[in-house]
Amino acid sequence: MQEAVAVQEKLRGLVEVADVGTTPQYVAGLDVAYDGDRLAAAVVLLDATTLEEVDRAVVRGATAFPYIPGLFAFREVPALLSALAELTIRPGLLVCDGQGLAHPRRFGLACHLGVLTGIPAIGVAKTAYVGTHGALGIARGATAELVDGDDVVGAAVRTQDGVKPVYVSVGHRVTLATAVAQVLRLAPAYRLPETTRLADRACREGLRDG
Template sequence: MTTVRTPADRPVTEEEARAVQDALRARVVLDEPGPPPGTGRVTGVDVAYDDERDVVAAAAVVLDAATLDVVAESTAVGRISFPYVPGLLAFREIPTVLAALDALPCPPGLVVCDGYGLAHPRRFGLASHLGVLTGLPTIGVAKNPFTFTHDEPGASRGSVSPLLAGREEVGRALRTRNAVKPVFVSVGHRVSLDNACAHTLALTPAYRLPETTRRADALCRRALAEAASR
């Protein structure tokens, strides 16, 4: 019995990948508020690459949403499956991220992604994609505005301004630290934009980026270094 690769699982060409996004986009749920901030668990996922050795490492770190203490963590290592193409980031990151999530000993709760959800050329970024594949509530918190426009939010933490694709609000620029460059929040799956921003603020008591992202980033780098030294 041979295993058949379907484009929906592992698209090879950019054309296939865009077709997958167009097909899966219909499954995104946007009419749920999502879990209340500060309750349950929040999980950060991130990925690090070694293009030379063709190795990718992903990490998932589960935090108690109230205390931000680490509850559980896991990593996964694999081969790079897709090049970086703006708009197709999910195909590069998701296979290994799914493996890391699968390796967790407990449910992840809300998943915070490093990148975008709705704020995407086809309204189906990494966070939306991961949400649809797992059924989990997801949000995207990115460090850059991508191709979208925004006015500078007020200088104080908590200030927001719409992230715009033309006149459509696809996310928000959210100031998480006074007078520090904002982050760019968008809805992934099963979470409202207001709630996504509230979660992001709850996850940034001390630094610009969410604790989830910081923890996952540190862990996947460690996992990559460990994988490379073997």
């Protein structure tokens, strides 16, 4: 565990909180499903304009790292990197089912994957791991800063009128404003972005059919 924390502390300094590159043409959703020690990691690539699927990869394997809060990335990163390597098109943005800077050590899954791949990355989580936020309007597009201590670590984002917000944070090579805008664009009809919905379905199917 101490070695894993040391890796996070070392890599954290490589995170870039700035918009790097051009607007992505292809956006990838990443997710991992588990059944005991078995896992299936999925990456689903969408056309950023039409949200149509253009590629996908599913990798099956076994967990090699225990579940430890704050070190979740170490369970998922190896399989997700393998899945990314199988894509025939390089994504311009990674949308991770998890946290980025909204993490106790400011280095969640989205930061980890972003730094290792060099691809801009954001975290979109169903619940907040760290931080609190103020009142949030009920209309789609309403946002509130997610604050942990003295740091703004992300944003609560209402993607549909009256539904629970999602929690968006920077992973690497994007700003928070860009991350929020991307999530709203990727969630035209449901609470979760299409990237997340399709990756979740793909990894569950991969686990069932494996």
